[in-house]
Amino acid sequence: MNGPLDDCDRGSGAFPPQGIDPALVLEVFGQSPIVFHRIYVDVTGDILAALWLSYAVYYLNEYPEAAEAGWLARSQDDWHADTGMSRREQERARRRLRELGLIQERRRPNASMQFQVDYERLYDLLDAAAKLTADRPEGRG
Structure with missing residues (x-):
């Protein structure tokens, strides 16, 4: 490979000779990490x-x-700007969350779609997932 990071000592975490931090470059271009x-x-x-x-x-x-x-009002454009998710990806995600009872949606005239997270349902599912994880043999994911 012949790229700008080839001269970087991967083990030490040192930057390439140009001294450019890739994370800083992404920040400059408005690309915050999605976690x-x-x-x-x-x-x-x-x-x-x-x-x-x-x-x-x-x-x-x-x-x-x-x-x-x-109730949170966010447009599809807002979600796309923040997450990079396309309209279809957003719709698919919301459909799955509705099926699980994790969100409710409502639309008001001349306004963005509004969403509400059902935290009680989320806590129940998190608790069930934690118990399932605890019951798994060690080293199994």
């Missing part, structure tokens, strides 16, 4: 649903003023 809770994949059985749910929970916790009585 989600791995257990949500176990709970939902779907990585896109896990990403959508994780972001919804994060957003509701970080910006409680954005929610109206627990």
Whole structure:
């Protein structure tokens, strides 16, 4: 391989001779990392649903003023900008979350779709996933 990071000492974590931190470059271009809770994949059985749910929970916790009585209004464009998920991916994720009883949706005239996370249902599913994980033989995922 002949790339810009080939001269980097991978073991030491040192930057290439140019001194460019790839994470900093991504930040400069507005590409913040997308992080989600791995257990949500176990709970939902779907990585896109896990990403959508994780972001919804994060957003509701970080910006409680954005929610109206627990209902969060976010447009598909907002979700795409924040997660990179296409309209179809968002719809698939939300469908899975509705099937599991984890979210409710409502639409108001001339407004973005609103969502509400059912935290009680989420806690029940997290508890069940934790018990299932605890019952697995060590080393089995």
